[in-house]
Amino acid sequence: MTAxxxxxxxxxxxxRLERLYKAKPQRVFAAxxxxxxxxxxxxxxxxxxxxxxxxxxxGGREMKRxxxxxxxxxxxxxxxxxxxxxRRIVYSYGMTDRGEPISVSLTTVEFTPVAGGTRLxxxxxxxxxxxxxxxxxxxxxxxSKLDKIGLLVSEAA
Amino acid sequence: MTxxxxxxxxxTIERRLTVSREKAFRAYADPRSKxxxxxxxxxxxxxxxxxxxxxGGRESVSxxxxxxxxHYYNALYQDIVPNERIVLAYExxxxxxxxxVSLGTTEFKSDGKATRLVYTEQVVFLDGHDHxxxxxxxxxxxxxxxxxxxEHEAQAT
Numbered sequence: 001m002t003a004x005x006x007x008x009x010x011x012x013x014x015x016r017l018e019r020l021y022k023a024k025p026q027r028v029f030a031a032x033x034x035x036x037x038x039x040x041x042x043x044x045x046x047x048x049x050x051x052x053x054x055x056x057x058x059g060g061r062e063m064k065r066x067x068x069x070x071x072x073x074x075x076x077x078x079x080x081x082x083x084x085x086x087r088r089i090v091y092s093y094g095m096t097d098r099g100e101p102i103s104v105s106l107t108t109v110e111f112t113p114v115a116g117g118t119r120l121x122x123x124x125x126x127x128x129x130x131x132x133x134x135x136x137x138x139x140x141x142x143x144s145k146l147d148k149i150g151l152l153v154s155e156a157a
Numbered sequence: 158m159t160x161x162x163x164x165x166x167x168x169t170i171e172r173r174l175t176v177s178r179e180k181a182f183r184a185y186a187d188p189r190s191k192x193x194x195x196x197x198x199x200x201x202x203x204x205x206x207x208x209x210x211x212x213g214g215r216e217s218v219s220x221x222x223x224x225x226x227x228h229y230y231n232a233l234y235q236d237i238v239p240n241e242r243i244v245l246a247y248e249x250x251x252x253x254x255x256x257x258v259s260l261g262t263t264e265f266k267s268d269g270k271a272t273r274l275v276y277t278e279q280v281v282f283l284d285g286h287d288h289x290x291x292x293x294x295x296x297x298x299x300x301x302x303x304x305x306x307x308e309h310e311a312q313a314t
Contacts, residue, residue, distance in 0.1 A: 008241045010262055012167060012277050029226040077213075079233055081258045082283065087161050089259050090281060092246035104244045106260040110162055123165050124207050125279035127244055127262045129236065143220040149223050 011136040014021045015124040019146050023153035025111040028118045029086045031149045032056070032109065047074070058083050059062035068115035088109055094134075102132040122146065164282045167287040171275050172300050176307045178272040179267040182240045184303060185263070186210045194302040197221070197228065212237050216245075226251045232261075241265055249287070256286035276300070 021028050023129045033036045035054035043066045050072040051065040060080045078093035089109045095102050105126040113117045123124050126138060163286065174181050184190045192206040203220030210216075212234055219229040233246035244262045249256050259280040266273040278296065282288060 008238060008264075010242065010244075010277070012262070012279060014165065014167065014279070016253075043239060066253070079246070080247070082255055084161060084265055088163070090283075091256070092233065092235065092260065094244075101171070101236050104245060104260060104262075106258060106279055106281065108165070110161075111161060123163070125165065125281070127260060127277070127279070129242075129244075143200070 009131055011128040013126050013140045017143055018155050019120045021150055021153050022117040024034045025086045025113050025118045029111050032089055033153055041145055041152055044144040082093045103128050162284055167279045168293045170297055174272040174274055174307050176311055178240050178267055181265055181272040194306045201291045255283055257282045
């Protein structure tokens with residue numbers, strides 16, 4: 001028998017999430033820009049990051065290895081495309097699961113000052129590859145991270 | 158303060174190409190072949206086309222009408238499955254202004270001896286520059302070039 005090559009497929013989707021934070025845009029933006037702050041929230045739920053590099057600037061590339069405790073099977077590789085301090089971040093990233101591609105995303109994060117804090121709008125345009133992930137799972141993961149930012153920025157400054 | 162805004166959109170273009178998907182894929186992978194069809198409208202001036210076709214590799218080209226705005230394209234290859242799929246992220250500039258960032262997924266599907274090409278672009282337009290109808294129109298023109306080139310090559314052999 002010859003090896004069966006994997007069936008290739010692509011599912012496109014768009015995830016839109018919004019959060020209101022009781023902190024100024026400067027502080028919410030810093031949760032992304034500051035590497036110490038980001039290391040505290042940049043993984044869903046109880047998963048852990050085992051390796052992470054930071055290069056927060058237009059054209060900068062970062063990598064992150066993460067997953068459930070004891071099984072850091074996911075690798076994300078990102079490149080920042082557009083950064084407007086305290087207003088907007090646009091980046092693309094690819095993700096693999098044990099070396100197999102699962103998705104490529106284009107993510108836009110916008111920070112808008114509102115009475116009493118900041119409105120964050122996140123839009124992730126994603127190509128899910130070969131049926132290895134689902135849009136609902138991805139959305140759940142990102143939502144979990146945004147909730148962690150809420151806890152982080154509401155801590156006493 | 159500069160007005161900041163974003164507009165997200167997705168469009169899909171399908172083409173039937175009269176060559177095998179191996180040949181269609183080569184028109185993307187081979188720098189000399191790609192430079193022949195990945196060009197602006199007739200009469201535009203253009204810079205050298207640079208292509209490093211591998212995951213993590215870059216592509217860039219700029220051009221425009223004589224005396225007009227320079228359109229600058231800068232891409233990062235995110236996922237490549239030979240003869241099957243290419244996923245890239247690219248940004249467009251008009252002179253020094255970044256006008257959009259896109260995720261472009263190209264799928265090559267066998268259709269008898271021919272190839273069905275499915276291109277999906279997920280795009281965010283920045284600060285009110287450009288819009289999806291113009292982008293789709295320009296992208297369709299590129300596929301016209303590609304189809305004409307492949308047709309020409311098929312007749313020459």
